[in-house]
Amino acid sequence: MQLPIRLSKDSKTPIYHQIEEQVKALIAGGQLPAGTPLPSIRALSKDLEISVITTRRAYLNLEHGGFIQTSQGKGTFVADVSASIKEEVKVSAVYKAIENSVETALRHDYTLEQIEEVFKEVIAVLKEKGVS
Amino acid sequence: MQLPIRLSKDSKTPIYHQIEEQVKALIAGGQLPAGTPLPSIRALSKDLEISVITTRRAYLNLEHGGFIQTSQGKGTFVADVSASIKEEVKVSAVYKAIENSVETALRHDYTLEQIEEVFKEVIAVLKEKGVS
């Protein structure tokens, strides 16, 4: 399984955290049903061109959070996450992201109207690219 | 001068970087005109309850970026940043923030319509709080 993960290597947020968030999103969104085998830490680290230890850490944190299960020698698999938790993950992550972006815009002296304008522009550009 | 800076200490982005971004925003937004004395690294570190070295690092990076000027014994002052650069800082920061939030929402399987809904909700909440 090839995970659709995109990393910002020059971002200030740790790589392992970026992986965690995106895997959570895939599980919460239903793209990765319970029991699905995840790529091995080696395969993923090769795919993302990062160290094995970094993917290992991301997987460890995801396991502690109850999102995946790993067993030595076998591999790593998506855990059985309840629908309510999935929904909670989705809603809170999206809300926080958008709230944060609006706060950033306000700090840059943008009015709510101007923010809405930029927002619509971003949407328009994404629609150009054929995003759903 | 008491800088209106808010830190997320549990955030994954380094403190010095949060300070840089917010000071840049204040300069680009015109709240801090050229020549304005910034708080000393000690005063700011005490205000934000962080180490002197961390504020020092933020100021150093801001100086390298041409946003402020520091002279030993005197203090730190806002540099004369051109209007075009100020505008560029504002636009790119806001655009990136909003673009990033939309990408996060898309990763969580949100449609553009749903994203717009959340966005409007965030705006509405902020208006409740009396934000401009």
Added chain:
DNA sequence: TATACTGTTTATATCTATATACACAGTATA
């Protein structure tokens, strides 16, 4: 039972944040 695949542990380097001690510049005042 080889072999090739898993995850795991150990040791190392770099980045982030801190505490502490130091050197420089301005200002009051004896």
Added chain:
DNA sequence: TATACTGTGTATATAGATATAAACAGTATA
């Protein structure tokens, strides 16, 4: 004007987080 005092930025040493490479150990299967 000498001197002490206050405020400024600067340098060094230390602890923890982040990322890496290399060696170790369990599991499946040809």
